[in-house]
Amino acid sequence: MDAPRTDGMAAPLPLVGWLRPLPWLAVVALLYALVQLILVLPHTRDGLGWDETVYVSQSDPRTPAAYFSAPRSRGISFLVAPILAVSPSVTLLRTVLALASAMALYGAFRVWTPLLGRRTTALAALLFAGLWATMLNGSxxxxxxxxxxxxxxxxxxxxxxxxxxxxxxxxAGTIGLAMLLRFPDGCWLALPLLATAICVRTYRTAAPAVIGGVASGGAQWAMEAYMRFGGIGERLHLSSATEGGMGAAHSFASGVARALHSLNGPLLCRPCDVPLHAPALALWWLALPLLTAAALASTARRRHRLALSALPVTCSASLALPYLFLIDYSAPRFFLPAYALLAPPIATLIAGTERGSNQRTASLARLPRRSATATAIGLLFLAHLASQVGVLTQTTAQAAALSGRYQQAAGILRQFGVRPPCLVSGPHSQPVGYDLGCASGDLQGNNHSLTPNELRQRAAREPTAVLTTSISTPPPAPARNWLPHPLRNTGGWIAYVSLPR
Known part of the structure; x- marks a missing residue:
C-alpha cells in the first residue's frame, strides 16, 4: 500500500497515472489498422487497381506476369509473394497488408522515440497516418x-x-529496403544522407552504412537492368521515356500546381488537367511550407537538436523535388515519403519534445492561455482528420468503381470464350488480363511489349481480345476484321475478340 504524501499536495488521480505509460504509438498503429479494415477494405476487397495487377502478377503463380516497365521496382512484388503463394484471395491480401502496414508504421516511427520522446513520436505517426493517401495505400x-x-x-x-x-x-537495412521498393526514391534519399555523412564529422561513421544500403538494395535493380534493358544507362533512358521525358524542362510552379490539383484525387493525374477539387481541404498542404519553416526556426535556437528537423526536411525536399520538377503528371501517393519525413519536425513544433516538456513548469497565470491554444490546435487537427476521412471515402469509391469496371470487362470476355491460355491487348489490358488469368501485351505506349506479328500469331492459337476505349477508336491492323463486342457498364469499352478455330 502506498504511503500517504507529506508535502501538502494531493496525490495524482489514478487516471493520470494510467494515461502516462499508455503506449500512444501502439494506439495510433491500432487505429490506423482499424480505419483500413472498417473504411477501406469493404470497398476494395473485391478487386485490384491497374498498377496493383502489374505488381501482383509478378508473384502470383496462377497468372502470367504482366509487362514490367523500366521505372518499376520489384520490392512490393517480393513483399506480397508469400501471401499469394497461400491464396489468390484479394480480401486476404488486403487484410494482411492492412495489418502489416499498421505494424510497419509502429516500427518505423518507433525508431524516433529516443530522439523525440514517446508522445511526440506518436503525434508524428498520427500526422502521417491521418492522411487519406496513407489510409488508402496501407492495404x-x-x-x-x-x-x-x-x-x-x-x-x-x-x-x-x-x-x-x-x-x-x-x-543499411532500411536504405536497402527503400532501394528495393523504389530505386529512384532510394537514390534521392541516399544523396542528402551521404552528403551529411561526408560534411558533418558527427555522422561520418554512418557513410559506410549508407553506401552499403544503396549497394545491397540496388543490386537487384542493376542486375535486371543488364538482363532486360541492356544496362543501367539504357534502363534510365527507358525510364525517362516511360515517364514522359524526365528532366528540368518542367517548371517548378507547374509541378506544384499539378500536385495541388491531384491532392484530393484523382488517384493518378495524367494528364493533369482536372479542376482543383475541394480547395478548402487543401489548406493543410499549403500550410506545410510554413509549418516546416517554423519547425526549423524552433530547433535552430537549440543547436543540439537542429539536426532532428534539418535532416528530415532536407531528405523530404530531395524526395519531393523529382515529382514536382522532373515529370509532367502527379499522384498523391508520390509524396508519401516526403510527408512521412516532415511529420517528426512538425510534431516537435506542435507538441515540443517529451523531455523538454517534462522539464518546463508553467505559471498559473499562463495556464488558461496554454489551454486555449492547445484546445484550438486540437480542434483544428480533428477537423483536418475529418476532412481526410471524407476524401478517403470519395477516393476509395473511385478505386472500387475502376476495379469493378475491370472485373466487369473480364466477366463479359469470359462469357465470349476468352479463357486461359489467352491474350488481352490494348488499353487496360493488364488489369483485365489479370482478372481473366490471361497474358497481356500492348502494341504501343508505355507498356509496349508486343508486335503486330506476334499478336497475329498468338490469335491464331489461343483466344485473344483487343480492347479499345470507344467504338470510334479503331483497333490495330491485326484485329480490324475481328468481331467487336461492346463491354456494357465499362464506360463504352469495346473488345475485338478472336477465337482460334
Missing part, C-alpha cells in the same frame, strides 16, 4: 507507403548512428 499493393515507412526509419537510424553503433546496421 494496396503499391510501393509508395512502404517506401515512406522505410525512409522515415532510415533517417531516424541515421540520426541515432553516432551514439549507437548497432543503428548503422539498421540504417
Amino acid at each position: 494496396q499493393v503499391m510501393p509508395n507507403l512502404w517506401e515512406a515507412l522505410a525512409v522515415v526509419a532510415a533517417v531516424g537510424w541515421f540520426l541515432r548512428a553516432p551514439a549507437e553503433p548497432s543503428a548503422r546496421w539498421w540504417l
Whole structure:
C-alpha cells in the first residue's frame, strides 16, 4: 500500500497515472489498422487497381506476369509473394497488408522515440497516418507507403548512428529496403544522407552504412537492368521515356500546381488537367511550407537538436523535388515519403519534445492561455482528420468503381470464350488480363511489349481480345476484321475478340 504524501499536495488521480505509460504509438498503429479494415477494405476487397495487377502478377503463380516497365521496382512484388503463394484471395491480401502496414508504421516511427520522446513520436505517426493517401495505400499493393515507412526509419537510424553503433546496421537495412521498393526514391534519399555523412564529422561513421544500403538494395535493380534493358544507362533512358521525358524542362510552379490539383484525387493525374477539387481541404498542404519553416526556426535556437528537423526536411525536399520538377503528371501517393519525413519536425513544433516538456513548469497565470491554444490546435487537427476521412471515402469509391469496371470487362470476355491460355491487348489490358488469368501485351505506349506479328500469331492459337476505349477508336491492323463486342457498364469499352478455330 502506498504511503500517504507529506508535502501538502494531493496525490495524482489514478487516471493520470494510467494515461502516462499508455503506449500512444501502439494506439495510433491500432487505429490506423482499424480505419483500413472498417473504411477501406469493404470497398476494395473485391478487386485490384491497374498498377496493383502489374505488381501482383509478378508473384502470383496462377497468372502470367504482366509487362514490367523500366521505372518499376520489384520490392512490393517480393513483399506480397508469400501471401499469394497461400491464396489468390484479394480480401486476404488486403487484410494482411492492412495489418502489416499498421505494424510497419509502429516500427518505423518507433525508431524516433529516443530522439523525440514517446508522445511526440506518436503525434508524428498520427500526422502521417491521418492522411487519406496513407489510409488508402496501407492495404494496396503499391510501393509508395512502404517506401515512406522505410525512409522515415532510415533517417531516424541515421540520426541515432553516432551514439549507437548497432543503428548503422539498421540504417543499411532500411536504405536497402527503400532501394528495393523504389530505386529512384532510394537514390534521392541516399544523396542528402551521404552528403551529411561526408560534411558533418558527427555522422561520418554512418557513410559506410549508407553506401552499403544503396549497394545491397540496388543490386537487384542493376542486375535486371543488364538482363532486360541492356544496362543501367539504357534502363534510365527507358525510364525517362516511360515517364514522359524526365528532366528540368518542367517548371517548378507547374509541378506544384499539378500536385495541388491531384491532392484530393484523382488517384493518378495524367494528364493533369482536372479542376482543383475541394480547395478548402487543401489548406493543410499549403500550410506545410510554413509549418516546416517554423519547425526549423524552433530547433535552430537549440543547436543540439537542429539536426532532428534539418535532416528530415532536407531528405523530404530531395524526395519531393523529382515529382514536382522532373515529370509532367502527379499522384498523391508520390509524396508519401516526403510527408512521412516532415511529420517528426512538425510534431516537435506542435507538441515540443517529451523531455523538454517534462522539464518546463508553467505559471498559473499562463495556464488558461496554454489551454486555449492547445484546445484550438486540437480542434483544428480533428477537423483536418475529418476532412481526410471524407476524401478517403470519395477516393476509395473511385478505386472500387475502376476495379469493378475491370472485373466487369473480364466477366463479359469470359462469357465470349476468352479463357486461359489467352491474350488481352490494348488499353487496360493488364488489369483485365489479370482478372481473366490471361497474358497481356500492348502494341504501343508505355507498356509496349508486343508486335503486330506476334499478336497475329498468338490469335491464331489461343483466344485473344483487343480492347479499345470507344467504338470510334479503331483497333490495330491485326484485329480490324475481328468481331467487336461492346463491354456494357465499362464506360463504352469495346473488345475485338478472336477465337482460334
